[in-house]
Amino acid sequence: xxxxxxxxxxxxxxxxxxxxxxxxxxxxxxxxxxxxxxxxxxxxxxxxxxxxxxxxxxxxxxxxxxxxxxxxxxxxxxxxxxxxxxxxxxxxxxxxxxxxxxxxxxxxxxxxxxxxxxxxxxxxxxxxxxxxxxxxxxxxxxxxxxxxxxxxxxxxxxxxxxxxxxxxxxxxxxxxxxxxxxxxxxxxxxxxxxxxxxxxxxxxxxxxxxxxxxxxxxxxxxxxxxxxxxxxxxxxxxxxxx
Amino acid sequence: xxxxxxxxxxxxxxxxxxxxxxxxxxxxxxxxxxxxxxxxxxxxxxxxxxxxxxxxxxxxxxxxxxxxxxxxxxxxxxxxxxxxxxxxxxxxxxxxxxxxxxxxxxxxxxxxxxxxxxxxxxxxxxxxxxxxxxxxxxxxxxxxxxxxxxxxxxxxxxxxxxxxxxxxxxxxxxxxxxxxxxxxxxxxxxxxxxxxxxxxxxxxxxxxxxxxxxxxxxxxxxxxxxxxxxxxxxxxxxxxxx
Numbered sequence: 001x002x003x004x005x006x007x008x009x010x011x012x013x014x015x016x017x018x019x020x021x022x023x024x025x026x027x028x029x030x031x032x033x034x035x036x037x038x039x040x041x042x043x044x045x046x047x048x049x050x051x052x053x054x055x056x057x058x059x060x061x062x063x064x065x066x067x068x069x070x071x072x073x074x075x076x077x078x079x080x081x082x083x084x085x086x087x088x089x090x091x092x093x094x095x096x097x098x099x100x101x102x103x104x105x106x107x108x109x110x111x112x113x114x115x116x117x118x119x120x121x122x123x124x125x126x127x128x129x130x131x132x133x134x135x136x137x138x139x140x141x142x143x144x145x146x147x148x149x150x151x152x153x154x155x156x157x158x159x160x161x162x163x164x165x166x167x168x169x170x171x172x173x174x175x176x177x178x179x180x181x182x183x184x185x186x187x188x189x190x191x192x193x194x195x196x197x198x199x200x201x202x203x204x205x206x207x208x209x210x211x212x213x214x215x216x217x218x219x220x221x222x223x224x225x226x227x228x229x230x231x232x233x234x235x236x237x238x239x240x241x242x
Numbered sequence: 243x244x245x246x247x248x249x250x251x252x253x254x255x256x257x258x259x260x261x262x263x264x265x266x267x268x269x270x271x272x273x274x275x276x277x278x279x280x281x282x283x284x285x286x287x288x289x290x291x292x293x294x295x296x297x298x299x300x301x302x303x304x305x306x307x308x309x310x311x312x313x314x315x316x317x318x319x320x321x322x323x324x325x326x327x328x329x330x331x332x333x334x335x336x337x338x339x340x341x342x343x344x345x346x347x348x349x350x351x352x353x354x355x356x357x358x359x360x361x362x363x364x365x366x367x368x369x370x371x372x373x374x375x376x377x378x379x380x381x382x383x384x385x386x387x388x389x390x391x392x393x394x395x396x397x398x399x400x401x402x403x404x405x406x407x408x409x410x411x412x413x414x415x416x417x418x419x420x421x422x423x424x425x426x427x428x429x430x431x432x433x434x435x436x437x438x439x440x441x442x443x444x445x446x447x448x449x450x451x452x453x454x455x456x457x458x459x460x461x462x463x464x465x466x467x468x469x470x471x472x473x474x475x476x477x478x479x480x481x482x483x484x
Contacts, residue, residue, distance in 0.1 A: 133415030136390045148378045173375030
């Protein structure tokens with residue numbers, strides 16, 4: 001049974017749930033291209049870059065690859081993509097700069113007001129596959145105001161490995177039932193729920209662009225389905241028994 | 243050579259450097275005593291409680307004791323002290339409540355304005371022997387506004403073990419020379435400096451009460467000695483080459 005009063009901490013998936021990585025990256029590449037007189041299909045590049053995410057992370061999860069941070073996975077994936085976009089002339093420093101675009105992503109419009117309100121009632125922080133330094137810089141850039149920050153390199157595991165969810169609760173000194181995972185992705189909530197963590201689904205129907213087909217709807221018995229983080233705050237705070 | 247421009251993150255010792263644990267705990271015990279009609283020499287109790295800190299942490303550092311968090315060490319030390327203060331009748335829940343006094347300590351008066359200013363120029367966060375959940379609650383209670391939070395249970399090591407300083411830098415994605423340790427305790431700065439981290443000493447001459455004899459003065463070639471965190475901000479920001 002769901003009791004909002006029991007919840008002490010909200011754990012947020014970040015890429016897609018909190019920040020609009022796709023349009024932020026396309027913007028960043030477009031500006032970069034203009035300043036360097038480079039042209040390419042930046043949307044394609046960004047979409048293909050993100051597509052490399054699952055397979056490369058899976059290699060780490062299956063121990064085919066030693067522990068590697070998301071920044072490192074991003075960089076390696078980008079290097080592979082560059083020739084197809086005729087950008088193979090970029091120097092190592094340039095590639096570092098492009099990889100760091102992931103540290104400066106814009107939050108969806110509801111995020112800052114929603115988090116500000118939730119923060120008065122709960123501990124809030126990310127539980128993301130990003131590495132710690134990426135999450136720290138993103139927090140500062142996007143003004144998220146997290147109470148705490150986890151990075152996958154603290155656990156040396158990627159979601160949906162159990163270690164991420166369970167060690168996060170343990171470090172917070174909480175039982176899983178005292179935490180709620182907030183995500184735009186059903187797989188993440190499936191995993192969290194299987195460990196006894198509460199769940200809130202926030203659809204982000206254009207995260208992957210206008211033709212997104214995945215995660216448009218809740219696909220499990222989630223405790224809360226909310227339109228966005230402001231709606232989540234309303235549901236968690238106003239509907240809370242006193 | 244010390245170059246302020248190189249520094250990206252400030253790591254703060256917390257108990258003593260940032261928060262005035264002694265007078266906060268004495269106040270908390272006095273209020274608790276009044277509300278329960280209990281009387282004891284609360285200053286004595288607090289001083290003896292803090293004295294138990296080094297030996298119990300040392301048992302963990304020397305692997306005589308398996309990994310144990312500071313909250314757990316605090317609780318066990320308090321249980322041992324209670325009979326001498328005629329408080330052995332306290333229930334387990336009461337002892338939990340008293341242990342949690344360490345989560346609600348007041349910052350020194352210069353801390354909030356000093357950190358607010360430093361935060362505009364650096365990433366700021368604690369590198370303390372407190373456990374993660376303690377540091378998260380203390381941050382929220384004291385309004386410190388940390389950009390990131392470390393807890394000793396992330397490293398499963400206590401300062402001055404090298405793992406704490408070096409893994410903190412590594413998680414932040416920084417070389418040691420890009421970080422500065424800020425502490426009221428010379429031992430902490432000695433360790434940090436030996437790993438290549440910059441150092442700032444902030445004396446807190448009444449941390450241990452009016453008859454403190456230790457850490458009244460800098461005892462090493464620290465990069466900065468500042469009166470308090472506002473003075474540290476002045477020295478780091480205004481004296482910075484542009």
